[in-house]
Amino acid sequence: MERMTPSPPAIRKAPQRIEQLGRVRTDDYAWMKDANWQQVLHDPAALRADIRAHLEAENAYAAAVMADTEALQQEIIGEIRGRMKPDEASLPSPDGPWEYYARYEPGAQYPVHARRPRGQADGEQVLVDAAALAQGHPYYALAAARHSPDHALFAYAEDTQGSEVYRVRVKDLATGALLPDAVEDCTGNFAWSADAAWLFWTFRDEHGRPSRIYRRPVPGGPADDVLVYAEPDPGFFLRIGRTASRAYLVISCGDQQTSEAWLIPAGDPAAAPCLVERRQVGVRYDVEHWDGRLIIRTDADGAVDFKLVSAPEATPGRAHWQDWVAHEPGRLIVGTAAYAGHFARLERLDANNRIVVTSRDTGQEHVIAVDEEAYVLRLGGGLEYDTATLRYTYESPTTPRRWFDFDMDSHAATLRKTQEIPSGHDPAQYVARRLHARAPDGALVPVTVLMRRDTPADGSAPLLLYGYGSYGMAMEPSFSIRSLSLVDRGWIWATAHVRGGSEKGWGWFLDGRGARKPNTFTDFIAVAEHLANQGLGQRGGIVAMGGSAGGLLVGAVANMRPDLWAGIVAAVPFVDVLNTMSDTSLPLTPPEWPEWGNPIEDPAAYDAIAAYSPYDNVAPRPYPAMLATAGLSDPRVTYWEPAKWVARLREATTGGHPVLLRTNMGAGHGGAAGRFDALKDTALHHAFAIWAFARRTL
Numbered sequence: 108m109e110r111m112t113p114s115p116p117a118i119r120k121a122p123q124r125i126e127q128l129g130r131v132r133t134d135d136y137a138w139m140k141d142a143n144w145q146q147v148l149h150d151p152a153a154l155r156a157d158i159r160a161h162l163e164a165e166n167a168y169a170a171a172v173m174a175d176t177e178a179l180q181q182e183i184i185g186e187i188r189g190r191m192k193p194d195e196a197s198l199p200s201p202d203g204p205w206e207y208y209a210r211y212e213p214g215a216q217y218p219v220h221a222r223r224p225r226g227q228a229d230g231e232q233v234l235v236d237a238a239a240l241a242q243g244h245p246y247y248a249l250a251a252a253r254h255s256p257d258h259a260l261f262a263y264a265e266d267t268q269g270s271e272v273y274r275v276r277v278k279d280l281a282t283g284a285l286l287p288d289a290v291e292d293c294t295g296n297f298a299w300s301a302d303a304a305w306l307f308w309t310f311r312d313e314h315g316r317p318s319r320i321y322r323r324p325v326p327g328g329p330a331d332d333v334l335v336y337a338e339p340d341p342g343f344f345l346r347i348g349r350t351a352s353r354a355y356l357v358i359s360c361g362d363q364q365t366s367e368a369w370l371i372p373a374g375d376p377a378a379a380p381c382l383v384e385r386r387q388v389g390v391r392y393d394v395e396h397w398d399g400r401l402i403i404r405t406d407a408d409g410a411v412d413f414k415l416v417s418a419p420e421a422t423p424g425r426a427h428w429q430d431w432v433a434h435e436p437g438r439l440i441v442g443t444a445a446y447a448g449h450f451a452r453l454e455r456l457d458a459n460n461r462i463v464v465t466s467r468d469t470g471q472e473h474v475i476a477v478d479e480e481a482y483v484l485r486l487g488g489g490l491e492y493d494t495a496t497l498r499y500t501y502e503s504p505t506t507p508r509r510w511f512d513f514d515m516d517s518h519a520a521t522l523r524k525t526q527e528i529p530s531g532h533d534p535a536q537y538v539a540r541r542l543h544a545r546a547p548d549g550a551l552v553p554v555t556v557l558m559r560r561d562t563p564a565d566g567s568a569p570l571l572l573y574g575y576g577s578y579g580m581a582m583e584p585s586f587s588i589r590s591l592s593l594v595d596r597g598w599i600w601a602t603a604h605v606r607g608g609s610e611k612g613w614g615w616f617l618d619g620r621g622a623r624k625p626n627t628f629t630d631f632i633a634v635a636e637h638l639a640n641q642g643l644g645q646r647g648g649i650v651a652m653g654g655s656a657g658g659l660l661v662g663a664v665a666n667m668r669p670d671l672w673a674g675i676v677a678a679v680p681f682v683d684v685l686n687t688m689s690d691t692s693l694p695l696t697p698p699e700w701p702e703w704g705n706p707i708e709d710p711a712a713y714d715a716i717a718a719y720s721p722y723d724n725v726a727p728r729p730y731p732a733m734l735a736t737a738g739l740s741d742p743r744v745t746y747w748e749p750a751k752w753v754a755r756l757r758e759a760t761t762g763g764h765p766v767l768l769r770t771n772m773g774a775g776h777g778g779a780a781g782r783f784d785a786l787k788d789t790a791l792h793h794a795f796a797i798w799a800f801a802r803r804t805l
Contacts, residue, residue, distance in 0.1 A: 113171035116164035136751040148270035162770045169767040176794040183790040189530035190588035202490035216781030234261045245773040248780040250295040255303035264295040269740035269775025288328035300376035315694030317345040342697035350396035351445040363701045366391040383423045397445040410434035412612045439612045447493040449515040458553045458610035460484040480541040481555045481584035502586040504539040504557040544637035553604040555584040569800045570644030576607030576627040577656035579616035605630035628663045650796040654678035662721025674799025675733040683748040684720040725755045729762035732799040740775040
């Protein structure tokens with residue numbers, strides 16, 4: 108007996124007229140935003156009853172439509188779990204008498220953080236068992252787990268709602284007892300003083316923004332908190348860290364185009380912060396300490412892709428900056444790592460990375476790179492400063508991750524670990540290619556393609572095209588155990604390195620933000636057209652996928668070229684751009700005006716956003732099948748954005764394909780936190796892509 112087609116829930120309309128800068132718009136679904144949304148972030152049970160009923164009805168509808176894929180979803184979950192080592196463990200990282208690591212018990216969703224005496228295989232001491240802490244919580248995330256410099260204490264930040272409001276607990280490792288007073292309302296960011304007597308932490312205010320740095324004596328409670336720094340600009344992000352030398356604590360504040368740093372001597376935690384260089388709009392910098400001086404990565408003086416300068420510790424201001432590594436257009440200096448005798452920097456050229464190591468004694472440079480079309484090198488971090496060993500990782504779309512210890516004196520690299528794929532993986536069965544698509548303005552957009560060698564390139568294979576393109580974040584060509592479940596089914600997986608990311612330098616980012624944001628969308632469309640022309644997909648047979656700001660991307664291209672897509676997967680999509688960027692109560696609105704523009708005060712920004720905002724540009728069109736996901740506790744992309752978008756899409760579409768919304772009622776922006784629970788979202792996305800491709804002509 109044929110299953111009846113499920114009916115979507117009825118959605119009421121309550122038109123709200125909004126007048127802004129002499130412009131008028133109507134929002135029929137503004138009622139979906141709970142006026143008490145800030146409390147909902149802390150307590151999802153506080154959600155207004157009618158909104159909850161609507162979201163639950165949408166979940167039921169999505170489940171009914173996708174019911175025939177439930178077996179496929181379970182199959183995909185099983186495949187991905189088969190590629191995950193049940194008792195995965197990180198490489199131990201030495202620090203003084205101990206080496207620290209994290210590991211999973213077989214089948215555990217959350218890790219155990221532990222240490223053992225340096226150089227020994229036994230003598231493990233469990234620092235914190237996240238799996239035990241997660242019991243009884245529908246959501247649990249552990250962040251910034253970190254031992255004190257004297258190895259006597261262990262601090263960790265936990266979030267039990269998905270709202271990214273963290274509680275920091277401190278454990279006495281001698282007794283195993285937790286100190287009585289936790290740090291509340293933290294962003295999850297904290298740092299130890301050199302003597303371990305103070306814990307510095309970042310406060311998250313009532314708007315969900317990091318706004319102040321406090322220090323607390325250990326042990327101590329809220330009454331003992333001392334205000335260290337208060338950020339006057341609500342648009343600036345704020346965090347506390349330390350230099351690799353451990354000589355300074357660093358307060359970093361800034362947005363996407365401007366930054367400022369303050370230093371506190373780690374050995375004098377009560378000292379007033381010392382300004383490095385006063386903020387200047389359009390100038391960004393960050394600070395490291397090395398060889399008795401400050402090394403500053405900056406875009407000052409027109410160094411769009413950043414340069415490195417040095418400055419004296421006593422007079423760190425810009426007047427004393429001396430160029431050390433000159434700016435080279437197109438070579439983005441992504442980050443740095445300092446060691447007593449060496450300095451390393453990570454650079455990106457044309458969507459691939461390389462590591463450059465400089466010797467303090469000789470000044471000579473050594474380059475670590477790989478001769479492949481598409482790959483990723485990353486600095487692996489470390490806990491020790493006085494070492495000649497640099498840890499880095501290498502991977503590519505076909506090659507599982509490998510960890511190397513690189514001797515910065517001899518230049519010898521030792522393979523320490525290879526990512527194990529228990530169910531098996533043969534790189535020779537796959538092909539990774541780097542292509543370039545020409546955008547309408549002539550720019551060449553890199554594309555990374557992964558496929559099986561036996562997949563035909565005649566246009567018949569289904570294609571998933573993934574993109575992001577915001578904040579300067581590069582979508583690196585990494586190895587993914589998740590994408591293989593589509594690739595092994597004959598799909599081609601392509602990542603479009605569109606403008607708005609930094610794959611081709613910081614200028615690539617600048618050319619895809621603000622007034623130039625449409626380049627992100629036209630780049631993505633150009634990539635889809637190019638792949639179809641190359642036989643790597645077909646128009647109308649492509650599933651577009653993006654999350655968060657990548658959801659903005661796929662939402663925009665759904666409006667612009669609905670004919671290209673068999674389906675759209677939009678995970679926690681930022682689609683109600685005009686309303687969100689006009690609401691100063693939301694956590695990310697003032698901090699993100701440099702990215703999108705300020706439509707409250709700037710008519711040009713209003714008009715630019717209004718021209719592409721996915722929610723505001725829904726119109727009667729033959730939209731493909733679409734799946735949007737949301738997290739009820741999400742402070743970044745609030746749940747009502749995808750909910751409103753789906754309602755408007757479903758009313759407008761002339762294509763006859765379903766538009767689905769699935770809201771995780773117990774999680775935030777990242778979805779489920781457990782390593783296996785998180786696979787449910789991936790399985791749903793993959794199953795939807797397969798389902799949508801099969802139904803594209805119905």
